[in-house]
Amino acid sequence: MPPFPLPPSLEDLQQKLTTALRPWDRSVQFWVRAADIYSSYKVCQLRTTFVKDREKQEAMWERQHEHAAEKLYSLCTDLGGLFLKFAQIVGKPDLAPAAWVRRLVTLCDKAPSTPFPVVCRILEEELGQNFSDLFERFDVEPVGSASIAQVHRARLRSAKIDVAVQHPGVQHLMMVDIRNLQAFVLLLQKTDIKFDLFSLTKEAEKQIGYEFDFLREAEAMEKIRLFLHANNKKVPVLVPRAIHSMVTRKVLIMDFISGIPILNLGNEIARRGIDPDGNVAAMAKQKILKNLTLAYGQMILKSGFFHADPHPGNILICKDSEASRVA
Structure with a gap:
């Protein structure tokens, strides 16, 4: 019984x-x-x-x-x-x-971010493994939390990655x-x-x-990444590579790209000892704008398939000497 x-x-x-x-x-x-x-x-x-x-x-x-x-x-x-x-x-x-x-x-x-225990449960349910077996390291605090998902930094097979986990419900x-x-x-x-x-x-x-289907988003990311790599080599716009074996409808794992949120660019320029309102900063900002414009021109006019959500939270400025690379 x-x-x-x-x-x-x-x-x-x-x-x-x-x-x-x-x-x-x-x-x-x-x-x-x-x-x-x-x-x-x-x-x-x-x-x-x-x-x-x-x-x-x-x-x-x-x-x-x-x-x-x-x-x-x-x-x-x-x-x-x-x-x-x-x-x-x-x-x-x-x-x-x-x-x-x-x-x-x-x-x-x-x-608002989803509590870490809930994040662990979602990852285990979606990826079918114990959380302790999935990653070499996993940051408890998210680096950002948006309307649909939050992103955590982690390490997988000695490589830095970003893990996007959809908020439950x-x-x-x-x-x-x-x-x-x-x-x-x-x-x-x-x-x-x-x-x-x-x-x-x-x-x-x-x-x-x-936007709730991360499998669809991963496919779109890969399509744009390959297109820009093949057709836009002179303009350094980077798109993260999704790790497709670890992508589900609610979890998206991708390569880590180090960068500065575009809204923090002025603070970063000042931190380097450059006047944020001076000519050098203006030239750097103009170069970033040019790179983005050329990339979007390529996507829209040549591919017909483009990133349609270019709000500031989706743009990072890579930390090279010219502050001109965009991810």
Whole structure:
């Protein structure tokens, strides 16, 4: 006679309850915060109608953008997930007020990280081996945590590698987030926006779904890496090589490339004793921009297959003497 199953522990029940309630909690937080930001803009809109001076109106709107940027930053950092993706898209000068761009551009790798024991469990389940048998060394703290995954440094067969591990449950939460965002956009279209923003969110829903398949991402990385190696040798743009025998839908292991996040380039230039606003720094930045532009020109015009997510968190500047190599 088989033994009776043990009753679930208090910790298990708490974890299951937290998981079940998390989508509801996120939805409530989103709507409360979105309503707060929206209403503040409507109040500002009303106040400016009583001000005739154009410069004063612009100053009022600038203060409102600064105020809203802080609230939007808090929403994105607290909820993470899709809203970090939203920050990457909206945080561009051609899409959002300058105050938003200044605040949101720093959100590239600020997502909450998954606890290390959970990371170990995911790696064991995905790769089918005990964690202790997988790596020679594995850094407990991630070097970065983004909306879908976090990255750890490790060593495999004496070689440095980066290990990307998908956050558990993130796909379901992102789908909850995008449904809330779509409902909010429909509301805006009825009250304020005079163009079809909802269709953009539907396309975003489709494209974001692809990002949860790291097997697909590894294939795309390899295709671009081989193309640039063969066709763009004069421009030093590097793409990490995926270790395909250790890639699953939720785990992506690739070669380690040492580099400086592009947003930290100014600090690195200053650390070397160079004026970040001087001519030498300007020439280095211009060379980086040229390399990226040439690489994208090759990908788009010659290959037709290109990296479509070039936000600052996806670009590293390699640490050579000219600070011009891009990964």
